[in-house]
Amino acid sequence: MGSAKALRDAAIDIAKLRPLPASFYDRDPRVVGPALLGKIIVRRRGRYWMAGRIVENEAYLGSGDPAAHAAAGRTARNFVLFGPPGRAYVYFIYGNHYCLNISCLPEGQAGCILVRALQPLAGLERMARNRGVDLRELHSPARLRLLASGPGRLCEAFEITRAEDNGRDLTSPASGLWIGDDRHHPRNIGASPRIGITKAGDLPLRYFLRDNPFVSGPKAPRGTR
DNA sequence: TTATAGATTGCCT
DNA sequence: GGCAATCTATAAT
Numbered sequence: 018m019g020s021a022k023a024l025r026d027a028a029i030d031i032a033k034l035r036p037l038p039a040s041f042y043d044r045d046p047r048v049v050g051p052a053l054l055g056k057i058i059v060r061r062r063g064r065y066w067m068a069g070r071i072v073e074n075e076a077y078l079g080s081g082d083p084a085a086h087a088a089a090g091r092t093a094r095n096f097v098l099f100g101p102p103g104r105a106y107v108y109f110i111y112g113n114h115y116c117l118n119i120s121c122l123p124e125g126q127a128g129c130i131l132v133r134a135l136q137p138l139a140g141l142e143r144m145a146r147n148r149g150v151d152l153r154e155l156h157s158p159a160r161l162r163l164l165a166s167g168p169g170r171l172c173e174a175f176e177i178t179r180a181e182d183n184g185r186d187l188t189s190p191a192s193g194l195w196i197g198d199d200r201h202h203p204r205n206i207g208a209s210p211r212i213g214i215t216k217a218g219d220l221p222l223r224y225f226l227r228d229n230p231f232v233s234g235p236k237a238p239r240g241t242r
Numbered sequence: 243t244t245a246t247a248g249a250t251t252g253c254c255t
Numbered sequence: 256g257g258c259a260a261t262c263t264a265t266a267a268t
Contacts, residue, residue: 075260084260094253111261112250118260131260169261213260235244 034197042102046076046121046128050224055203060175061193067140073225073232079127083216087127098127105185114169135165136231144174167233
C-alpha cells in the first residue's frame with residue numbers, strides 16, 4: 018500500500034526529530050506561530066504512533082486580545098495558558114470538538130497558538146479509523162484532508178482530549194504528545210484574519226503555508242496577505 | 243460547488 | 256441562560 022510506504026518513510030524522519038525546547042515557546046505568540054509552521058506533532062499510543070506537519074495555526078495573545086480565552090483573566094478552564102510555555106491547552110467547543118493550543122510566554126503571562134491543520138505523515142490508518150474515513154480511500158487527496166485539516170478534526174485524529182491532555186508537556190517525547198523540529202524551514206508563509214471569532218476579527222494572526230493542500234477551509238486558504 | 247442549519251457540552255455571566 | 260477559536264448533513268444553485 019502507498020500509505021504503508023509513507024509510514025516507513027516518515028519513520029526515518031521521526032527518528033531524527035528533536036523536540037522543541039520550552040524556550041522555543043517562551044516568546045510572543047506572533048513569533049511562535051510562523052515558527053511552528055512545518056514542525057511535526059507526534060502522538061504515541063502504546064506501540065502505535067501518529068505524526069503530522071503543522072501547516073496552519075493562529076496566535077492568541079494574553080491581555081489586549083478580546084478573542085483570546087485568557088482575555089477575561091485566569092479561570093478554571095484556561096489556567097494552563099498562564100502556566101509555563103510549551104504545554105497543551107485543550108478546550109471543548111460547540112458541544113462536539115476539542116481544540117489543541119500550545120502555551121507561550123513565561124509563567125504568569127497568557128498567550129498561545131491554536132493548531133488548526135496538520136498534514137498527515139505517519140499513522141494514517143489509525144487516523145482514518147479515529148475519523149471514520151474509509152481506509153481504502155486514503156489514496157484520495159480529498160479524503161486525506163478529512164483526517165486533520167481543521168482544529169476539531171486533528172484532535173479527533175490524534176486522540177487528543179481535555180481530560181487526558183490538558184496541561185501536557187509538549188517538549189518531552191516521554192509525554193506521548195510532543196512537537197519535533199525536522200529543521201525544515203518552509204518559505205511561502207501567508208497570514209490572514211483568524212477564523213470563527215467575533216472579536217478582533219481584523220488582526221492577521223492566522224498563519225499558514227501557502228499552496229499546502231492541507232490548510233483548512235472549503236478550498237483555497239481564506240484570505241491572504 | 244456553495245450556503246445554511248443543527249448538533250450538543252461546558253464555561254462564564 | 257447564552258454562547259462558543261467547529262463539523263457535518265442537507266438543500267439549493
